[in-house]
Amino acid sequence: MSLEVINSPIFVTIQDKGRFSYAHIGVTASGVMDEYAYYIANMLLGNSYSENILEIAFSNFQLKANSNTQIAVTGAICEVFINEKPYSSWQTINIKAGDIIKIGKILSGSKVYLGVKEGFKIQKEFGSYSTTIKENLGGLNANRLLKGDILPINEKLTYHKARLKECYIPKYEDTLDLRVILSYQDEFFNKEQIDKFFSSEFTITNEFNRMGCKLSGESIKCNINGIISEGISFGAIQITNDGQPIILLKDRQTIGGYPKIGSVLSIDCFKLAQAKPNTKIRFKLIDIKEAQKKLKEFYNSFN
Template sequence: MSLEIINTPIFATIQDKGRFSYTHIGVTHAGVMDEYAYYIANMLLGNKKDENIIEIAFANVEFKANTNTQIAVTGAFCELFINNEPKKIWQTHNLKVGDIVKIGKFLEGSKVYLAVKDGFKIKKEFGSYSTTIKENLGGLNANRLQKGDILKINSHTLHHTSRLKDIFHPKYEDTLLLRVVLSYQEESFSAKEKQKFFSSEFTVSNEFNRMGCKLKGEPIKCDIDGIVSEGISFGAIQIPSDGQPIILLKDRQTIGGYPKIGSVLSIDCFKLAQAKPNTKIRFKQISIEKAQKKLKEFYNSFN
């Protein structure tokens, strides 16, 4: 009883919410880049909220069902085929033995999520299924998925389907407004530089992966060259010596020595995760109180 990878994906990994409480020993947080798509996929299947999922970063991935099951595909709007018949995403699909699933071209967005009923039967490491290649942890053999990989699953013969109403489908836009909580290091940036940061338009560069997203734009200057290395939060905005902001994401290093002007609201990082190079980025300041309220509203919406 399994789902089998039958071609060679460029970059697809097993992820879940990530690892918590291990950064003090240098273990990366990891986890899905777009938590909205992740939670919806598991909700559609009636899975546990923290069940594992496949995160697909490039087009053309093919699977074969070796048992009856049900899947949900969410995230980037993509071409989805089952036995060469086009299907819609943001809903469930029932599979029977021998069915071939293909994730084709990405039309909007950059991360597709494929979840299966009851998740994949693999072991957790440090409390998570998430793959972290540079630390040799999680997933299937601690690596990206490859041709011939067999992902064990439970067998289910289901006849119903579930779908997300169109009104709740995300929009993947060419310009993003990201909300930022200023950091305690903001005093190392002059009022002029902070004003420049919030009034400028930046562009997503090609240096964009699971570790972070480097932007291109008007350089932001800091009054100090560096700091003593310290822990780094999800969404932290580092300002290196070239002045080009780097937004740190799920596979970020656990410590760093660049000054940080602030941190992007985590739920906005999920939108950033679906961006492509050349996407335009603008920043807007938000208070810590409003940020906490927005986070509570987001996570409570899945209860």
């Protein structure tokens, strides 16, 4: 009872919410880049909200079903084929043994999520299924998926189907507004530099992966050259020596020594995860109380 990888995908990993409470020994949180798409996939399938899922970063990924199951594809808008027949994403699809599942071109966005009923039956490491390649943890053999990999699943034959309403399906745009909480070392940036940071438009560079997203634009000057290395949160915005911001994401290092002007609201990082190089970024200030309110609203919406 399994799904089998039948081509050579470029970068597909198994992820869940991530692993926590291990930063003190240098283990990053990891986890899905777009939690909205992740939660919706598990909701459609009737899974636990902590179930594992496939995160697909590039086009052309193919699986063969060796048993009956049900899948849901969410995230980036993409071509979905079952035995060469096209299907829409953001819905459940019933799969029979022998079916060929193909994720074709990614049309809008950049991360596709493929969940399966009751998840993949693999072992957790440090409390998580998430693949962290640089730390040799999680997933299937602590690596991205390769041709011939076998993903164990439970046999499930169901006739129930679910589809997300159109109004809840995200639209992936070429310009993003990211809300920022001023924090960390913002006192080391004078008012002119902070004003420049919030009034400028930045561009996502090709240096964008699961660890972080480097931007290009107006140079932001800091009054200090560096800091003693310290812990780093999801969404922290480092200002490097060249004055360009780096937004740190799920596979970020656990400590760092660049000054940080603030932190992107985590739920906005999920939108950032679906962006592509050359996307335009603008930052908007949000205070801590409003940020906490938005976070509660997001996660409570899945209860």
